[in-house]
Amino acid sequence: AQTVTQSQPEMSVQEAETVTLSCTYDTSESDYYLFWYKQPPSRQMILVIRQEAYKQQNATENRFSVNFQKAAKSFSLKISDSQLGDAAMYFCAYRLPIDDKIIFGKGTRLHILP
């Protein structure tokens, strides 16, 4: 069975600094998708970034980038130039291409310190 593990329940970062959120996963599949979702206090889940497992190049979306290590089954999220609006729960997630079922990690609560 596929699992997603986020080892950092909470993290804090100073505004304008860089922070990295960790995620590891377990799967026997070779083709899959990985995601980072953000859930602000308003509760609306938002997709931050997506990575296809067959792509070697790490995905980047503005200030958000990932470090995808397929062999190590690691998928970390780096947020550069942190802003107060980045404060939220961040969920690492996994999905197979044939499926809409998303498997989520437990989440990391990110605090931004002014």
Next chain:
Amino acid sequence: KAGVTQTPRYLIKTRGQQVTLSCSPISGHRSVSWYQQTPGQGLQFLFEYFSETQRNKGNFPGRFSGRQFSNSRSEMNVSTLELGDSALYLCASSSPRTGPSSEQYFGPGTRLTVT
């Protein structure tokens, strides 16, 4: 384009009652998935519907059921409510798979409290 809408946003029920939650997907989306979010268990997949058929199901008891209508709107029903059913129920919709992946868009959720 309007986003995914869920009604009601908040609900308080008593143990033993049943409840129905509604989800309206983004226009044109035919797949609807449901998730339960609790502080202890996190986000757990309940089920997915596509073209009125349940395509995938998570590991939840039979008290949890759902359905999808011809306009892609979906409902989930929980019968004989238990205290542990208190949670945020999230709905997500996606468009038909025309490529290798289809992004899921989440609704704001329904907060269910069972007393």
